[in-house]
Amino acid sequence: MNTLNTLRSAVRGRVTLPGDAGFEEARRPWNLAVDQPVAAVVEAADADDVAALVRHARSAGLSIATQPSGHGATGRTGGTVLLRTRRLDAVEIDPAARRARVGAGVPSGRLQAAAAPHGLTGLPGSSPVVSVTGVALGGGLSWFGRAHGWVADSVTAMDIVDADGRRRHIDAGTDPGLFWALRGGGGDFAVVTSLELALHPAPHLYGGRMLWPARHTAQVMDAYRLITAGAPDALTVWLDLLHFPGSDPMVAVDAAYLGDEHGARDLLRPLDGLPRPLSDSRRTMTAAELGGITAEPTDPGAGSSRAELLTVLDDAAAKSLPADPIAPLLSVQLRHLGGAFTKPSDSPHGPLPEPYALYMFGVPADPATAEAIAARQCALAGSVPVSGRKPFTFLNPAESAADAFSPATLDRLRRIKDDHDPHNVFRSNFPVHD
Incomplete structure (x- = not known):
């Protein structure tokens, strides 16, 4: 405990230790189903504070787990100092160069709000509250991945703190191995304090959700398959089977199109022949x-x-997915991939040839429900043709980096970890040595 107590003199940010008021809340991850044991929580004041913490941890033999808010937490944090980076929240937009610089604590929605007035966009996913840096470290699937590839593909440079506590600016030229590993291999190699990334033109944008009763699922699935079979890279369409507590089962189609309303409606025309939806939120948007x-x-x-x-x-x-009610799951989502995901990518994931991602989600209210959710997920996964690998950014706490990467890629990541962090100062949600 003496080593942990000295944290307060090592950093300027807030330090919360076991027994302190607010410790339980400070260590809590986003996913409340995950127990996240930690030895201490540090909310860094700035990048210099991060460097000071790393130097202290290195000399004291401590490990650091870095999270802005804990999306993707796995609970593999026992004995670590949990570093919160929420206060690293600067956003800078260079509209002429189509570039952004974002601090490690910046959520996707804030970047989008800063880029939109310039007719530009980042590569946001479905949630506006997930950090841009966290998504990029995991590779990152987004609404516009079919047009522009992994979120990590748009990262052009990083400000980091290495395992020696040095602040560094790296890119593909200055440290190609470390830069490659951090663009999709997770946070096991350094603390990223800010990212520089390319923005993309979005002068016109159309999107929204259509929702039907579940009895129309087969027809909606047919329309979805027809649309995605010929969709241009500028169009992304997801299908969702939904069953919320207290409501009847439903099916939804979510769409985002980098273009105008006329072009979007033409591409989505198969939806017009379906029964009248319960709701339709599609519109021109920013x-x-x-x-x-x-x-x-x-x-x-x-x-x-x-x-x-x-x-x-x-x-x-297509028939097996809606064949039975999805309960106890809340949602089963099909994301259309393809497009730029299939092209070369100098990132740990590399090209993504699989045309669809399946994401299944439930709320484990008690142990029995948790067991039933896992069984339903297993049954659904076994009913469709899957490749056996998973997007790193979608791994769950029971999985590991080996579920996302090929053996050759994992070996390369491990060598980079050993070269850059031989004392294991950094512990990511999914360590490469697991």
């Missing part, structure tokens, strides 16, 4: 409004997820 399409929760809550990559969405797969 890049700052994308986070509202799926209306995901913006406050912490308990969840249990499983993701798979589908090799094909053929007739058998």
Whole structure:
């Protein structure tokens, strides 16, 4: 405890130790189903404070787990100092160069709000409250990945603190190995304090959700397959099977299109032949409004997820997904991939040839429900053709880096870890040595 007590003299940010008021809240991850044991919590004041913490941890033999808010937490944090980076919240936009610089604590929605007035967009996912840096460290699937690839592909440089506590600015030229590892291999190699990333033109944007009773699922699935079979890279369409407590089962189609309303409606025309929807929120929107399409929760809550990559969405797969009620799951989502995801990528994931991602989610209110959720997820995954690997950013606490990367990629990541952090100062949600 003496070593931990000295944290207060080593950093300027807030230090919370076991027994302190607010410790339980400070260590809490976003996913309340995950128990996150830590030895201390440090909320860094700035990048210099991060460097001071790393130097202290290195000399004291401590490990650091870095999280802005704890999306993707796995509980593999026992004995670590939990570093919160929420106060690293600067956002700078260079509209002429189509570049942004964002601090490690910046959520996706803030970047979108800053870029949208310039007719630009980052590569946001479905939630506006997940950090840009956290998504990029995991590779990152986004609404516009079909047009622009992994979120990590748009990262052009990083400010980091290395395992010696030095602040460094790295890119593909200055430290190609470390830069490669951090663009999709997780936070096991350094603390990223800010990112520089390319922004993309979005002068016109159209999107929203259509929602039907579940009895129309087969027809909606047919329309979804028809749309995605010929969709241009500028269009991304997701299908959601939904069953919320207290409501009847439903099916939704979510869409985002980098273009105008006329072009979007033409591409989505197969939806017009379906029965009248319960709701239709599709409209012209700004890049700052994308986070509202799926209306995901913006406050912490308990969840249990499983993701798979589908090799094909053929007739058998399309029929098996809506064949039974999804309960006790709340949602089963199909994300259309393809496009730029299939192209070369100098990142740990590399190209993503699988055309669809399947994401299954439930709320484990008690042990029996948690067991039932896992069983339902297993049954659904077994009913469709999957590749066996998973997007790193979608791994759940029961999985590891080996579930996302090939053996050769994992070996390379481990060598970079050993070279850059031989004393294991950094411990990510999914360590490469696991």
